[in-house]
Amino acid sequence: MDNGEIIQLTEITKTYRVGESEVHALDGLSLSIREGDLLAIMGPSGSGKSTLMNILGCLDVSDSGQYLLRGTEVSEMDEDELSEIRNREIGFVFQMFNLLPRMSVLRNVELPLAYAGAPWRKRRQAARDALEQVGLGHRTQHKPTELSGGERQRVAIARALVNRPAIVLADEPTGNLDSKTGEEIMKLLVELNKQGRTLVIVTHDEYVAGHANRIIRLKDGRIQD
Amino acid sequence: MLDSVNMALSQLRANKLRSVLTLLGIIIGVGSVVGVVSMGEGLRSKVMTEIDKIGGSRLIFVSPPPVYYRKDGRWTHRPWVENLTLRDADLILEECADVASVIPIGGSGETVKFGRASTECNLDGVRPDYAEVMDWNVVRGRFVNDTDFAEARKVVVLGDQVKEDLFGTREALGNEVRIRDQRYVVVGVMEDKRVFGHNWGQNILIPLSTAQKRIFGNKYLNALLVYCTDSTKARSVNKDLGKFFKRHHEHGGEFRIESAETMIEKVDHIINILKMVVGGIAGVSLLVGGIGIMNIMLVSVTERTREIGIRKAIGAKRRHILLQFLTEAVVLSLCGGAVGILFGTGLGIGISEVIGHFAKEPFPSKVSVQAVAVAISFAFLTGVFFGVYPARKASLLDPVEALRYE
Numbered sequence: 001m002d003n004g005e006i007i008q009l010t011e012i013t014k015t016y017r018v019g020e021s022e023v024h025a026l027d028g029l030s031l032s033i034r035e036g037d038l039l040a041i042m043g044p045s046g047s048g049k050s051t052l053m054n055i056l057g058c059l060d061v062s063d064s065g066q067y068l069l070r071g072t073e074v075s076e077m078d079e080d081e082l083s084e085i086r087n088r089e090i091g092f093v094f095q096m097f098n099l100l101p102r103m104s105v106l107r108n109v110e111l112p113l114a115y116a117g118a119p120w121r122k123r124r125q126a127a128r129d130a131l132e133q134v135g136l137g138h139r140t141q142h143k144p145t146e147l148s149g150g151e152r153q154r155v156a157i158a159r160a161l162v163n164r165p166a167i168v169l170a171d172e173p174t175g176n177l178d179s180k181t182g183e184e185i186m187k188l189l190v191e192l193n194k195q196g197r198t199l200v201i202v203t204h205d206e207y208v209a210g211h212a213n214r215i216i217r218l219k220d221g222r223i224q225d
Numbered sequence: 226m227l228d229s230v231n232m233a234l235s236q237l238r239a240n241k242l243r244s245v246l247t248l249l250g251i252i253i254g255v256g257s258v259v260g261v262v263s264m265g266e267g268l269r270s271k272v273m274t275e276i277d278k279i280g281g282s283r284l285i286f287v288s289p290p291p292v293y294y295r296k297d298g299r300w301t302h303r304p305w306v307e308n309l310t311l312r313d314a315d316l317i318l319e320e321c322a323d324v325a326s327v328i329p330i331g332g333s334g335e336t337v338k339f340g341r342a343s344t345e346c347n348l349d350g351v352r353p354d355y356a357e358v359m360d361w362n363v364v365r366g367r368f369v370n371d372t373d374f375a376e377a378r379k380v381v382v383l384g385d386q387v388k389e390d391l392f393g394t395r396e397a398l399g400n401e402v403r404i405r406d407q408r409y410v411v412v413g414v415m416e417d418k419r420v421f422g423h424n425w426g427q428n429i430l431i432p433l434s435t436a437q438k439r440i441f442g443n444k445y446l447n448a449l450l451v452y453c454t455d456s457t458k459a460r461s462v463n464k465d466l467g468k469f470f471k472r473h474h475e476h477g478g479e480f481r482i483e484s485a486e487t488m489i490e491k492v493d494h495i496i497n498i499l500k501m502v503v504g505g506i507a508g509v510s511l512l513v514g515g516i517g518i519m520n521i522m523l524v525s526v527t528e529r530t531r532e533i534g535i536r537k538a539i540g541a542k543r544r545h546i547l548l549q550f551l552t553e554a555v556v557l558s559l560c561g562g563a564v565g566i567l568f569g570t571g572l573g574i575g576i577s578e579v580i581g582h583f584a585k586e587p588f589p590s591k592v593s594v595q596a597v598a599v600a601i602s603f604a605f606l607t608g609v610f611f612g613v614y615p616a617r618k619a620s621l622l623d624p625v626e627a628l629r630y631e
Contacts, residue, residue: 059538059624080542087540098535098628102235107228114228115540159539 006166006198007033007056012065014051014221025051026062027221033167033200038193040209041202043218050171052218053202057090057169058082070166087116091160095172097152099144105131105155106140112163130158134188150181157188167198174208186211229549233556236525247521248561250514251607254507255565255600260572261503262596265496267577267589272492278360278420282456282485283325285463287449287470290479307476309446311433316473317451321465323458326358328450331436337387337429338403344390347428348404350436356415358452361425366398366413369432373412377434382413386426404429407439459484511603514561515611522554522615533619534627547620554612555605562604566597 014026025048033039043049054060055067058074061082067075069089077085092098099108109127118126131137134154144152153173160168170189174182190211193199201208209215217224237244276282289309293300314327332349355361356368363382373380381402388397388411401408409431418425437444453462463484470477526533533546570592577590 054625057538059628080544083537083540083542086538092538094628098531098538100532100535102232102239111536112539115536115542115545163540 004035005032006035006070007031008066008068009055010066010068012052012055012062012067014048014055014060014062024221026055028065029218029222030065031216031223033198035198036193036196037214038190038199038212039201040212040215041200041218042204042206042209042215044204047218048221049202049204049218051221053169053171053200056167056200057092058085083115087112088163089166091163091165091168093153093156093160093168093170093173095175097144097149097156097176099152099155099159101143101145104141104143105136105147108144108155109159109162112159116163126162127158130162131155133161133192134158148181149177150184153177153181153185154188157185157192161192161197167200168192170199170201172203172205173201174203174205182208229552230556232549233553236553237557237560243521244557244560247517248514248557248564250510250512250517251558251561251604252514252565252568254510254514255562255604256568256572257503257510258507258600258603259566259569259592259596260576261499261569263570263573263590263592264576265499266591266593266596267573269489269492269496270591271588272489275420276485276488278418282459282489283453285451285453285459285466285482285484287451287466287483288447288481289445290476290481305476307474307479309449309480310444311446313470313473314446314449317449317466317469321451321462321469323454323462325452325454326354328352328355328358328452329433329446330448330450331433331441331446332428333440335404335429335440337381337391339391339400342391344387345427346384346387348436348440349428349430350433350441351430352433355430358450361418362416363413364416366411368413369430374432374434377432377438379407379409379435379439380412380431381409382415382430383411384415384424384426384428384430385417386424387429388414389426405440459486507600507603511607514558515607518554518558518608519611519615521557522550522612523618525553526550526615526619529619530622530627530630533622534624534630537622537624538628543620546622547616550616550619551609551612554616555608558604558608558612559601562601565604566600569596569600 009029009031012026012029013024016023016025029048029052041049041052051060055062058069058077059082061075061077065075066073069085072085074082074085100111103111106124106127109130110123113123113126128137128140131140134157136151136154136158139147139151144155147155173189174185177185186208189199189201201212203209276284287309290303290307292306293302295301309329311329314329317327318324329352330349332347335346335348336343337346351369353369353371353374356363364385366382368382369380372378381404383391383397391397391402392400397411397414400411402411403409415425415428415430451462451466453459463482466482467478470480470482474480536546573590573592577588581588
């Protein structure tokens, strides 16, 4: 905790039952992430990437082990407490963008603040600021379907930032974009990291991982050296 | 909360046909309640205004026991006969408190002739106070006066319709008309008046004394109209009259004493039965509508599994999701309720128009605020009741699973 660690995973295990057999998705994994890190998590499919991502993102809890997020133990939390943690501490950027199609861009970005119970005026201002930050301050009233893929991902990034989370988790953020747009998104993420954001990018793309200042590679639920 | 309502409305707009079909049950349920209750209220207010025309709730109607009565499922002649006479009328005025006036009613169907013209009419024997108490005035000439009554004169006051039939536009006053080949001098013509669709213009009025002597051949009356001093006294006067007849007649308990209030109670009774029947229909419709809502909400939850996953990922708690889907269900059913109210109002007006058309007089439909409130509350409760299960199902979705849903 002393040297700027915001995430400390210790001996995390997670096992799924698939039919008769058990799959050890994570097998005693330990990892620490420091404030301001830009960490890339790589590995072939089935290596436990998604499971690690879900646990880091507090979407799921481990079977055993310890997860300290800014000093708070999250492994024992119930679903609503996890929702609150996700809302406050974690920003998600998905491969599929995952915006709500019927809402305007601004409303999409506001949503995490709405769940946090922020007052209307504050919500609106914070959402505008976040959109400004990703270079979309001029498209607030559009519907996501009216935007290009790159713009949608920028909206998603704005939504991830709006609550000033401890960490932004990006799952294949360029996976659905052409290489030029993907490059722009990566530039934006690197820029945000330079401003002090802690970023974790899950990817199988070496080029994307190349932007990171630290890469961990997973195999069979363990970190390879 | 406002967000949820907006979301719900946009969800409705996105699936217009589906929404309308789903809401049919609610629309029919709410519509039938509002429609029938509006009609009932219309009927009630119609009865009230008609009753007001003949003295309103101050009026108590007394008639002698019917000669025939129902015994063991067949109509049987009573072994005794009781009659009303003028003596009853005068004694009521003397003995019963809070009675303002008593109008004896005695009448028969007669043919009245003038020259070659003749018409069917209803002949009433009256006393001089009749016109004032019944609020029915002469437009030409004068009414039956005290001397007419005391001397049993052969004078007649014509209803406007009878005057029209016999004289057309010619002067009627001073002419002699023939009733049962007796000659009566026309001294007045009454104004136009209709009660319960019955045209009083078909009546002719002669002194009661004359009628009893020359037409009926007896001293019996068809009925008494007893007017209380105040409508609040109607109930107690009604009771007093019951005691009065028991005191003065052997079979006094068999006299029919009906106040306007009991007439209104009868109408209310009919309306209540109607309401219950329609309540049943509405209940079934709302049940069907509710199941429809549950169905569409379950479909909606499945369709929007990914949306639920996203919302949970960015921090929605169970209750947020629950509230969102519950709000949608309630907004959905309230929309159905609103359409149902329009539909029901239209239905009420439509049916009233049809009745009015056949009854040949306006029959009002009155939208009841109470019915609208009840219908809306039931639509609301239906939405809540049938929305809880799908909403709960949505709120319990696992975020990881939901996000993976295609």
